[in-house]
Amino acid sequence: MINFDNVTKIYPNQNRPALENVDLTVNKGEFVFLVGPSGSGKSTFLRLILKEERPTDGQIHVAGKDLARLTNWKVPHLRRRIGCVFQDFRLLPNKNVYQNVAFALEVIGKPRRFIRRVVPEVIDLVGLEGKHDRMPDELSGGEQQRVAMARAFVNRPMILLADEPTGNIDPATSIGIMKVLDRINRTGTTVVMATHDAAIVDSMRKRVIELEYGKVVRDQVRGVYGQAY
Amino acid sequence: MRSNFVFQEIWVGLRRNLTMTIALIVVVAISLSLLGTGLLFVKQVDRTRTYWQSKVEISIYLCTADSANTTACHGAVTEQQQQQLSQTLRSMPQVEKVTYVTQAQAYALFKQDFSNDPSYVSTVKETDMPPSFEVKLRNPSADYGIVASAVTGAPGVDSVIDEMTILSKFYKLLDGARNAVVIVALILIVAAVLLVANTIRLSAFNRRRETGIMRLVGASNFYIQLPFLLEGIIAGLLGWALSAALLIGVKSLLLNNLQQYFSYNVGLSTTDLVEVIVLAMIVGVLLCGLTSFLTLRRYLRV
Numbered sequence: 001m002i003n004f005d006n007v008t009k010i011y012p013n014q015n016r017p018a019l020e021n022v023d024l025t026v027n028k029g030e031f032v033f034l035v036g037p038s039g040s041g042k043s044t045f046l047r048l049i050l051k052e053e054r055p056t057d058g059q060i061h062v063a064g065k066d067l068a069r070l071t072n073w074k075v076p077h078l079r080r081r082i083g084c085v086f087q088d089f090r091l092l093p094n095k096n097v098y099q100n101v102a103f104a105l106e107v108i109g110k111p112r113r114f115i116r117r118v119v120p121e122v123i124d125l126v127g128l129e130g131k132h133d134r135m136p137d138e139l140s141g142g143e144q145q146r147v148a149m150a151r152a153f154v155n156r157p158m159i160l161l162a163d164e165p166t167g168n169i170d171p172a173t174s175i176g177i178m179k180v181l182d183r184i185n186r187t188g189t190t191v192v193m194a195t196h197d198a199a200i201v202d203s204m205r206k207r208v209i210e211l212e213y214g215k216v217v218r219d220q221v222r223g224v225y226g227q228a229y
Numbered sequence: 230m231r232s233n234f235v236f237q238e239i240w241v242g243l244r245r246n247l248t249m250t251i252a253l254i255v256v257v258a259i260s261l262s263l264l265g266t267g268l269l270f271v272k273q274v275d276r277t278r279t280y281w282q283s284k285v286e287i288s289i290y291l292c293t294a295d296s297a298n299t300t301a302c303h304g305a306v307t308e309q310q311q312q313q314l315s316q317t318l319r320s321m322p323q324v325e326k327v328t329y330v331t332q333a334q335a336y337a338l339f340k341q342d343f344s345n346d347p348s349y350v351s352t353v354k355e356t357d358m359p360p361s362f363e364v365k366l367r368n369p370s371a372d373y374g375i376v377a378s379a380v381t382g383a384p385g386v387d388s389v390i391d392e393m394t395i396l397s398k399f400y401k402l403l404d405g406a407r408n409a410v411v412i413v414a415l416i417l418i419v420a421a422v423l424l425v426a427n428t429i430r431l432s433a434f435n436r437r438r439e440t441g442i443m444r445l446v447g448a449s450n451f452y453i454q455l456p457f458l459l460e461g462i463i464a465g466l467l468g469w470a471l472s473a474a475l476l477i478g479v480k481s482l483l484l485n486n487l488q489q490y491f492s493y494n495v496g497l498s499t500t501d502l503v504e505v506i507v508l509a510m511i512v513g514v515l516l517c518g519l520t521s522f523l524t525l526r527r528y529l530r531v
Contacts, residue, residue: 050445073450080447090442106234107448155446 001159001190002026002049007058009044009214017056018044020214026192028158031185033201034194035225036211042194045211046161049192050082051075063158080108083152083160083189087167089144091136097123097147098132104151118154126150126180142173146180153184160184162193166200174200198225238439238456239463242432249428250464256424257468257517260417261509262475267411268505269476272497273484274403281396287373289314289362289380290387293332296359298387306360310385317379318364323372326365332358359387418516421468425520429461433528440529454525458518465517472513473506 002025009019019041026032034042047053048060051067060067063081070078091100098119105115123132126146136144145165152160162181166174178200185191195201201208201224208223209216218226243250291311292302311329318327330338335358343350366372377389433440443453480502 076444076447076449078447079445082447084445090438090445092438092442103442104446107443107446107452109452151442151446 001028001030001063002192003059003061004045004048005059005061007048007055007060009041009048009053010056017214019048019055019211022058022214022216024209024216024219026190028190029185029188031182031191031204031206032193033204033206033208033223033225034192034211035196035201035208036217040211041214042211043163044214046084046163046192046194049159049161050079050084076108080155081158083155083157085145085148085152085160085162085165087164089136089141089148089168091144091147091151093136096133096135097128097139097150100136100147101150101154104154108155110155119150122150122154125153125183127176140173141169142176145169145177149177149180149184153189156187157189159190159192162191162195164195164197165193166195166197171197171199178204201225235456235459238436239460242436242456242460243463245435246428246431249424249431253421253424253428253464254468254471256417256421257465257513258471258475260414260421261469261472261513262479263410263414263417264512265472265476265505265509266479267407267414268508269480269484269497269501270403270407270410272501272505274400274407276497277403278400285366285392285396287364287366287376288390288392289318289364290359290390291361291385292387293356293359295357296387301382302385302387306385310383311360314362314380314383314385317383318362318376321376321379323366323368323376324364325367328363328365330361330363332356332360335360418512422516422520425461425464425517426524428464429457429521429524430528432457432460433525450529454522454529457525457529458521461517461521462514465513466510468517469510469513472509476502476506476509 004022004024007019007022008017010017022041022045034045036042044053048055048067049062051062051070054068062078065078067078092103095103101119101122102115105118120132123129126149128143128146128150131139131143134143136147139147145168149165160181165181166177169177174197181191181193182204205222205224208218208220208225210218210220210226291306291314292298292304294305296302296305315327315329318324332355336353336355339353339358340350364376366376373391373393377391380386381389440453480497484497
């Protein structure tokens with residue numbers, strides 16, 4: 001599903017690579033934690049998958065496509081198959097829950113009838129049934145992140161990228177968020193989650209990839225967060 | 230669904246920076262109407278010039294018995310000299326038509342021109358009026374020098390007067406006015422371009438959250454940029470509509486009034502006006518559309 005072949009990324013005007021010789025494969029349906037300190041290259045890894053950045057060296061394949069050979073006008077089609085969730089939720093404050101989720105389908109030109117059928121299903125899936133009309137500022141952090149997850153998942157992407165989704169949420173609520181991610185993963189969606197949250201990683205017992213200074217220092221099936229942090 | 234969404238976005242965009250949008254519309258309107266006025270001026274001047282150019286003649290005044298010009302004239306022009314001149318003029322390829330005006334005819338014209346001032350007419354006798362050749366040229370502006378030099382100083386010729394030199398002063402005035410209008414219009418167009426760029430940039434900045442999410446969920450570039458592009462073009466069209474009204478005003482109030490002072494018809498037709506207005510629309514839409522497009526390429530990259 002995601003294949004990095006000896007990928008190096010050096011940002012302009014910087015000597016140290018953000019990623020160095022990263023060589024790994026994430027299979028379809030896998031749940032992967034990406035751990036490591038700030039600046040270790042987790043975000044660069046996610047941005048490369050979205051083709052928001054181009055690798056300095058090496059090849060990346062996502063959903064069977066060679067990103068280097070993907071023309072610019074086809075990048076949006078790649079992104080329709082990838083859902084994204086962020087630490088800061090990125091909801092539209094002037095739209096309610098339903099509209100926020102529907103927005104993701106409207107802007108890719110889905111028909112209104114399809115949207116009306118699919119959006120409530122996904123809102124139920126993330127556990128926000130009955131809260132369609134709430135505005136983002138009327139929701140708790142955990143609920144806002146659920147809306148963001150509903151929006152990321154509403155188009156049934158093959159891959160879900162989560163960049164510290166529990167970063168702004170207390171541990172008790174985080175468990176609920178992880179349950180939603182697990183539910184999404186069980187539908188066959190590949191989930192890649194960058195995180196600092198040791199408790200979550202340890203409790204989930206999923207594959208863990210650890211980055212340090214842009215290098216993969218650990219890649220463990222059913223791993224834990226590690227002692228160093 | 231799609232078009233609904235796009236128009237909603239445009240409306241939101243235009244309303245959100247209302248002040249900028251109004252400024253943009255006004256500047257586009259003024260620059261387009263000045264440009265249009267310049268074009269109407271060009272048409273008016275051309276029309277007038279063509280009209281006069283077909284009428285303009287060289288007058289070759291011949292000597293009379295008591296000509297003031299004693300260096301060129303030694304007594305009245307003789308029959309032979311007049312024949313000679315007539316022959317010279319008629320043989321020149323640049324000359325289209327030669328008319329001989331006798332003293333009697335000149336006096337009759339003079340009396341007619343000053344008919345409201347009989348005391349003035351009574352002081353001038355028929356013998357004071359010089360006979361003349363009225364020469365019509367094929368190409369007045371280019372051939373004047375050749376014909377004038379051929380007859381200037383010839384025996385019997387008092388003076389050669391080109392009506393073009395009298396008209397050229399008037400032309401200079403019109404040309405100057407036209408150039409001033411066009412220069413101001415061009416400066417304003419530059420201002421309009423910068424304003425469009427700024428408005429679109431502000432609009433893109435105001436909606437960076439929306440566009441960021443659109444990018445993320447895989448909306449196509451076209452879909453993301455279309456509302457902004459249309460926003461610019463709609464503002465341009467509104468400005469153009471205003472300028473069209475202003476241009477109609479310029480034509481009906483200014484140019485049509487100017488026409489009253491001329492005894493012949495050199496007025497611009499409605500077709501001319503429509504032509505200028507359509508041209509202004511093309512300029513306006515291209516200006517706003519292209520500027521928005523180029524601005525968006527910088528601020529809404531994939």
